[in-house]
Amino acid sequence: MNKFSISQLYLYYDNFCALTDINIDIEDKNITAFIGPSGCGKSTFLKTLNRMNDLVDGCKVTGEVLLDGTNIYKDVDTNLLRKRVGMVFQKPNPFPMSVYDNIAYGPRAHGVKSKAMLDEIVEKSLQSAAIWDELKDRLRKPALALSGGQQQRICIARAVAVSPEVLLMDEPTSALDPISTSKIEDLVLELKEKYTIIIVTHNMQQAARVSDKTAFFLLGELIEYGNTNDIFSMPTHKKTEGYISGRFG
Amino acid sequence: MKPIKKPLGHFLALITKAAAATTFLVMAFLILYILINGLPHLTPSLFEFKYTTKNVSMFPALVSTIIMTALSLIIAVPLGAFAGIYLVEYAKKGNRTVKVVRVTAEALSGIPSIVYGLFGMMFFVTYLKWGNSILAGAFTLSIMVLPLIMRTTEEALKSVPDSYREGSFGLGAGRLHTIFKVVLPSAVPGILAGVILSIGRIIGETAALIYTAGTVTEMPQNVFSSARTLSVHMWALTGESLHKNESYAAGVVLLILVVGINSFSAFIAKKFIKEGK
Ligand SMILES: Nc1ncnc2c1ncn2[C@@H]1O[C@H](COP(=O)(O)OP(=O)(O)OP(=O)(O)O)[C@@H](O)[C@H]1O
Ligand SMILES: [Mg+2]
Numbered sequence: 451m452n453k454f455s456i457s458q459l460y461l462y463y464d465n466f467c468a469l470t471d472i473n474i475d476i477e478d479k480n481i482t483a484f485i486g487p488s489g490c491g492k493s494t495f496l497k498t499l500n501r502m503n504d505l506v507d508g509c510k511v512t513g514e515v516l517l518d519g520t521n522i523y524k525d526v527d528t529n530l531l532r533k534r535v536g537m538v539f540q541k542p543n544p545f546p547m548s549v550y551d552n553i554a555y556g557p558r559a560h561g562v563k564s565k566a567m568l569d570e571i572v573e574k575s576l577q578s579a580a581i582w583d584e585l586k587d588r589l590r591k592p593a594l595a596l597s598g599g600q601q602q603r604i605c606i607a608r609a610v611a612v613s614p615e616v617l618l619m620d621e622p623t624s625a626l627d628p629i630s631t632s633k634i635e636d637l638v639l640e641l642k643e644k645y646t647i648i649i650v651t652h653n654m655q656q657a658a659r660v661s662d663k664t665a666f667f668l669l670g671e672l673i674e675y676g677n678t679n680d681i682f683s684m685p686t687h688k689k690t691e692g693y694i695s696g697r698f699g
Numbered sequence: 700m701k702p703i704k705k706p707l708g709h710f711l712a713l714i715t716k717a718a719a720a721t722t723f724l725v726m727a728f729l730i731l732y733i734l735i736n737g738l739p740h741l742t743p744s745l746f747e748f749k750y751t752t753k754n755v756s757m758f759p760a761l762v763s764t765i766i767m768t769a770l771s772l773i774i775a776v777p778l779g780a781f782a783g784i785y786l787v788e789y790a791k792k793g794n795r796t797v798k799v800v801r802v803t804a805e806a807l808s809g810i811p812s813i814v815y816g817l818f819g820m821m822f823f824v825t826y827l828k829w830g831n832s833i834l835a836g837a838f839t840l841s842i843m844v845l846p847l848i849m850r851t852t853e854e855a856l857k858s859v860p861d862s863y864r865e866g867s868f869g870l871g872a873g874r875l876h877t878i879f880k881v882v883l884p885s886a887v888p889g890i891l892a893g894v895i896l897s898i899g900r901i902i903g904e905t906a907a908l909i910y911t912a913g914t915v916t917e918m919p920q921n922v923f924s925s926a927r928t929l930s931v932h933m934w935a936l937t938g939e940s941l942h943k944n945e946s947y948a949a950g951v952v953l954l955i956l957v958v959g960i961n962s963f964s965a966f967i968a969k970k971f972i973k974e975g976k
């Protein structure tokens with residue numbers, strides 16, 4: 451099953467073409483990793499999948515992005531789209547409010563008012579982000595007072611709280627220490643049961659450890675896409691091999 | 700090795716210290732001077748409900764000041780704040796209107812207040828036939844502080860990290876929700892700073908009020924009553940030279956009023972910051 455089906459996607463920042471003719475299918479309930487050197491367009495591509503690019507002045511998209519068969523660039527409510535396709539950012543960005551209010555923020559924005567329901571959502575979301583036990587007595591504490599790793603898991607819980615179908619993660623561990631990183635990696639593997647996950651990473655071992663499929667980007671083009679095992683053991687493209695081996699060696 | 704003494708660095712440090720000391724001394728002198736001259740004359744008769752030429756009561760002026768400040772803020776703060784919100788959160792970058800609004804605001808904030816007074820007199824007092832009144836004065840003052848509030852709101856909003864907005868939009872929250880639940884709470888201290896500055900300007904203003912609100916000494920009956928604020932009261936008393944002492948006493952009350960309002964606003968700002976964290 452394909453969750454996303456993208457064809458002939460071009461993206462321009464004013465006159466600069468940041469993505470060129472991207473064609474890719476993303477599988478449901480799988481982890482897809484995007485790799486490639488800095489500035490190749492990984493974040494840009496990730497943001498086309500929930501139309502966060504709409505917020506950038508001068509950004510223009512052509513081509514087709516189908517989510518469950520519907521073109522998200524046509525007649526789609528962006529707020530509902532972003533509820534279905536959640537996002538975790540490179541730098542943990544909890545809001546300056548309590549842990550509880552952070553998690554309840556999304557559901558409240560979508561109209562959930564009942565206290566009992568919010569309580570339940572908060573507990574469930576924190577549990578699925580594997581941070582409930584750590585924080586259950588500190589729900590009223592400000593989220594900004596937590597460690598970076600905890601903050602990032604709060605952000606994952608916050609994204610999970612609106613029950614999305616897809617989670618986009620843009621280098622979610624690049625600002626974290628090794629222990630927090632491995633916690634988040636375990637978490638991502640668990641979340642795969644319920645969500646389609648796309649993760650951008652600069653860390654080849656991470657891509658190899660967690661992902662089912664890997665896509666390699668270079669200068670705005672999709673160079674190679676396939677099963678992670680195949681890509682890392684026998685890449686068909688010279689440039690892919692160069693990038694991967696350069697990093698591994 | 701001993702650090703080589705640099706004469707220039709020494710000199711600059713000296714100037715900095717001298718400047719700080721001078722500023723402090725001037726301020727201290729000013730405040731002391733007002734207190735020493737005003738406090739002894741701060742008698743209960745100055746606070747009698749009705750002004751007579753005998754008691755020279757400042758009570759009507761005190762009440763007018765508070766009404767004038769509140770009314771001006773009620774008009775200017777929502778307008779200025781929403782204009783600022785529009786410019787930062789809604790308008791596209793490089794938008795023509797935004798540039799025009801910004802340049803206009805900058806120009807407006809540099810105009811001497813007497814010009815606002817003349818405009819207020821011609822427009823509110825004469826053309827709209829409000830007469831010399833608190834309403835005309837408050838509208839004039841709110842136009843005067845509008846650019847200030849707009850600019851501080853803009854700055855406050857710009858200093859809210861974009862990552863908050865991204866986080867909120869990324870959850871599918873709408874623009875209004877994002878602004879009111881995430882952006883504004885973080886910006887409130889900055890906006891309040893602008894409001895405090897505006898209060899200072901309103902309370903201290905005379906030139907823009909003499910021709911719009913008038914110099915009547917009576918207790919105002921409603922917003923169409925002509926009335927004088929404390930600053931105008933002081934200006935009038937000093938002009939009459941018979942009432943220098945009462946003028947200083949009014950100065951003391953003005954000082955207390957400003958300090959009081961400022962600490963109150965600081966208290967509110969602190970409360971907001973605490974809730975945010
Ligand atoms: N808002 C923007 N306006 C103009 N150009 C942009 C904008 N955002 C990104 N770009 C350009 O688009 C290209 C792709 O950027 P992008 O951030 O997607 O790269 P990336 O692969 O995520 O890099 P990194 O690994 O460093 O995060 C870069 O050349 C970048 O300079
Ligand atoms: Mg990036």
